[in-house]
Amino acid sequence: MMVDQCRACARSCGPVPCVLTYPSCGLFTSLHGTLKEILARAHDDPFGLVPAQQRMVAPRMITPKPIFKTNHVYVGDCRHMRSIPDGSVHLVVTSPPYNQGIEYDAWDDKLAQDVYETFTRAWIRESCRILASGGRIAVNVGNMGRKPYRFLSDLIVREIEAVPGMLARGEIIWFKGYSMAAGGTKWGSWCDASNPVTRDCHEYVIVFSKDTYKLDCKGFEKDIKDGTAFARNTLSVWQIPPETAGNHPAPFPVELAKRLIQLYTRPGMVVCDPFMGSGTTGMAAVLLPRPRQFVGYEISTDYARLAIKRIRGVHNHKIEEYVDAKNCMKEQVVVGQQQRVIESFV
Numbered sequence: 001m002m003v004d005q006c007r008a009c010a011r012s013c014g015p016v017p018c019v020l021t022y023p024s025c026g027l028f029t030s031l032h033g034t035l036k037e038i039l040a041r042a043h044d045d046p047f048g049l050v051p052a053q054q055r056m057v058a059p060r061m062i063t064p065k066p067i068f069k070t071n072h073v074y075v076g077d078c079r080h081m082r083s084i085p086d087g088s089v090h091l092v093v094t095s096p097p098y099n100q101g102i103e104y105d106a107w108d109d110k111l112a113q114d115v116y117e118t119f120t121r122a123w124i125r126e127s128c129r130i131l132a133s134g135g136r137i138a139v140n141v142g143n144m145g146r147k148p149y150r151f152l153s154d155l156i157v158r159e160i161e162a163v164p165g166m167l168a169r170g171e172i173i174w175f176k177g178y179s180m181a182a183g184g185t186k187w188g189s190w191c192d193a194s195n196p197v198t199r200d201c202h203e204y205v206i207v208f209s210k211d212t213y214k215l216d217c218k219g220f221e222k223d224i225k226d227g228t229a230f231a232r233n234t235l236s237v238w239q240i241p242p243e244t245a246g247n248h249p250a251p252f253p254v255e256l257a258k259r260l261i262q263l264y265t266r267p268g269m270v271v272c273d274p275f276m277g278s279g280t281t282g283m284a285a286v287l288l289p290r291p292r293q294f295v296g297y298e299i300s301t302d303y304a305r306l307a308i309k310r311i312r313g314v315h316n317h318k319i320e321e322y323v324d325a326k327n328c329m330k331e332q333v334v335v336g337q338q339q340r341v342i343e344s345f346v
Helices: 024-046 113-132 154-161 229-234 254-263 279-287 303-314
Strands: 070-074 089-094 131-141 168-173 204-208 237-239 272-273 292-298 334-335 338-341
Touching: 070 303, 089 204, 089 254, 113 131, 113 154, 113 279, 131 154, 131 168, 131 254, 154 168, 154 204, 204 254, 229 254, 229 334, 254 279, 272 279, 279 303, 292 303
Parallel strands: 070 292, 089 131, 089 272, 168 237, 272 292
Antiparallel strands: 131 204, 168 204, 334 338
8 A cells, every 4th residue: 555755744644644744833842742742642552452641642733822012002902802811910991982973083972872881891801811910900981861861971881890800999080170061051841940961060980900909019119209199089079171172072081180190100001092093091091101001992994003203293102003903913013123023813
């Protein structure tokens, strides 16, 4: 009987030649080696006489670890932040879409309520996954609507509490100023108890920590020297003027993000914004006297470019180009004059 010769392992494989003749990467080289041993056993032990404990186990596919890059904006869905390993972020600061019909570049802000709740559950669980033990998540959200009034803050609290190990830490009232309520006098019930309507001039920042109340800060130096400012930031009401909408329809203030980052992190720690938008959180991270590292996800390519432009504009901070994680299996990331390949996100 004619015997085929395997060109890769140079071993007589009998009538069943090796199918992985030319492995293309380290993963397949390892898999090929395992298959080669199995085929060798077929030659040496055709009747299965080798004890079970000495037999090789079936090959197992191993997913390569992603390359974690800080000071970086990824174009992708924050429900699947595969570029960020488990437990690698010290603080998540974000403000998600409120589902009130805002015209975003790449997002439908008019989802059915059950769809919106499912979306909220997904991004919250992913954000909690990337948090380090003791790390905090701070979510800025406002309540919406009048007929009926929608308590979005309750939805955020409920979904974070449903994640095992998440501990409620507090609620900050972001007071925007009374000017936010100017002009909305609701004339249909003016000076009448029949149907008066309250006018919100505040939003909330919901704060939780993961697994434990204390963040391990070993290896990171303190930078809070102003006790007065620290005491102010621990108060539950922050008065900060709202941000003016520009190229992004719903920005939140850089000052709000700065206070959260300075209160909950030390210099050099990593801050993530799953809804990077126009780059507010990244700007806040690098504007501090002693900057923090940042990483962000943004579903819109245009907003990702805007974020990079704004962050580079402050402090002449250099960050790498965004990574388009949606449309290709591999993406070249420029780092100085070198190029590296990151994991596929498809």
